[in-house]
Amino acid sequence: MVLFRYLLFEFLKVTFFCVVSFIAILISTRLHEIAQFAAMGANSTAVLWFFLYQIPYVIPIALPVSALISALILTQRLSSHQEITALRASGMSLRTILTPVLIGAAFLSLFNFYVASELASQSHMTTRLLEHQIKTINPLLLLNNKQLSKMKGLYVHTFGPSRIGEHAEDLVIAFWSKQNQRINLMAAKQLTANLNQIDGRQVTLITGMANEEDQGYDNLYLENIHHLTTPVEDLYRVLQKTVWHINPDYLKMTLLLHHAESEWDQLQQAHAAHAGPETLMPLQRHVNKVMAEFIRRFSVGFSVFSFTLMGLAFGLSLGRQFKSQKIALVILLASIFLACFFVAKGYDEQLAPAVALYLIPQVLIIAASVWKLARVSRGIE
Numbered sequence: 064m065v066l067f068r069y070l071l072f073e074f075l076k077v078t079f080f081c082v083v084s085f086i087a088i089l090i091s092t093r094l095h096e097i098a099q100f101a102a103m104g105a106n107s108t109a110v111l112w113f114f115l116y117q118i119p120y121v122i123p124i125a126l127p128v129s130a131l132i133s134a135l136i137l138t139q140r141l142s143s144h145q146e147i148t149a150l151r152a153s154g155m156s157l158r159t160i161l162t163p164v165l166i167g168a169a170f171l172s173l174f175n176f177y178v179a180s181e182l183a184s185q186s187h188m189t190t191r192l193l194e195h196q197i198k199t200i201n202p203l204l205l206l207n208n209k210q211l212s213k214m215k216g217l218y219v220h221t222f223g224p225s226r227i228g229e230h231a232e233d234l235v236i237a238f239w240s241k242q243n244q245r246i247n248l249m250a251a252k253q254l255t256a257n258l259n260q261i262d263g264r265q266v267t268l269i270t271g272m273a274n275e276e277d278q279g280y281d282n283l284y285l286e287n288i289h290h291l292t293t294p295v296e297d298l299y300r301v302l303q304k305t306v307w308h309i310n311p312d313y314l315k316m317t318l319l320l321h322h323a324e325s326e327w328d329q330l331q332q333a334h335a336a337h338a339g340p341e342t343l344m345p346l347q348r349h350v351n352k353v354m355a356e357f358i359r360r361f362s363v364g365f366s367v368f369s370f371t372l373m374g375l376a377f378g379l380s381l382g383r384q385f386k387s388q389k390i391a392l393v394i395l396l397a398s399i400f401l402a403c404f405f406v407a408k409g410y411d412e413q414l415a416p417a418v419a420l421y422l423i424p425q426v427l428i429i430a431a432s433v434w435k436l437a438r439v440s441r442g443i444e
Contacts (some may be wrong), residue, residue, distance in 0.1 A: 066150075070163040074133050074371075078171070081129030082122070088436065090114075091105035092295040100193070109193060116190045124401070126175045127366040130168055131397060134374025135390075137164065142380040157440045160300050168371035176364025180316040188313040230255050245271035245281065251291075263291035311356035323353045348412040355417040362421040366400065369428045373397075376432035379439045396431060400424035 097117070101110045138161075141147045152159050223232030236249040252265035268286040314322055330346045373396060377389040407420035 066160075067163040070137070070160075071167050072165045073137055074130075074167055077133035077136055078126075078129045081132050082125050085125035085129055086118060086121050086380065089118050089125060093117050093120070102327065108259070113190060113193055116186040116193075119178055119186040123175055123179040123183060123363045126171060126178075127363075127370040130171060130367050131374040131393070132371040134164060134168075134430045135393065137379040138375050138378030139380065142378070157436065161436075164371065164375060165368070168368045171221045171371075172367040175367045176360060179360045179363045180319075184315050191313075204334075207424060217287075228259050231242055240270070243270070243272050245273070247271065261291075261293050263288070265289060311353050316360075319353065319356060323350075323357070326350045326353055351414040352411045353413055355407070355411040355421075358418050358421045359404075360409075362404065362425060369425050369432070370397065371378075372432045373428050376435040376439075379436070392431070396424070396428050400428065 097110070097114055100113050138147070147157075147160065151157065218237040220235050221231050221233065222235070225231040225234075231254045232252065234249075234251045234254055236251075237246055238249075239245075240247045246274075248267075248269040250267045250269075251263045253263065255262045266288040268284075268288070270284045270286075271281045272284060273281060311319060311322065326346070326349045330343070330350050333342050334345055373393060377393050403420040403424045407417045410416040410420065
């Protein structure tokens, strides 16, 4: 029992400090997004919450790597001090010695699965809502900030004086309209934003519409408005072309299960109605995307256990010298998993490639770790 507590404590201690370090490092890669959010006019409280919501993003990746490092350090130290040899000489098997750490890794895997399924999905949704809320409250930020206005189909230029988020004069906006598949043009002598609405003076709208007779040119509709008043949200939606849709990344596990059931029912009904490929293919892609999300969450959760097993297996050494080749193999296997994990996100609408990318690296890690442990247990370095 004393050995159980000692091994578990040492493993969890190093894992905790590694997780904190990796969170700090990985969040630093998101500083650009945080700074961009702050530049939209968010107050300090909103910026703080936006920063804290980034933590659940990085924990599912930071925890497996931290567990790997902790397991490597633990078994390498036990091997170099010949403690593994002494314990085995006293009658303990290698399985008994490593069991406390593997039990701890199993609980950490469950925790990581919970974070990926519940906390990360919720924080993902909340950060998007925070961005939407800030941009909706102050949409003229998009018109005065060239970086924020770099969106598909949106061009903004101000010829006159302006105050960020409040006022702009002699303004020209060109944006893509999904409704008529044309670029629309808006020119305003003056635009002023307050809490709830946008006020415009001498506004001109030029809208292109396809010619029904297909004579090779478009019809242009010109509107001159002396005084325009529109709700803030309406202008924001026009500029951002906001379309709300259900993304599996945003859903907690219970909601994801309901969403999967709904998508599957729609696909079965389409098959029963003998729908054509133009109907079946989008439904099949939606089902594949939801199933791939299930596999992704399982993979990132189980990775804590597989990475710990790999660290234990390749950290063991029969002699006092630790071979650098084992570290190179560990880095290679971990890199393959991380590379496949991030690439798989681009294949989420194709179930077979996504499942292969999520699961095959796990199988390789488990197989290599079991092979290494079997060799060490037989006294082969």
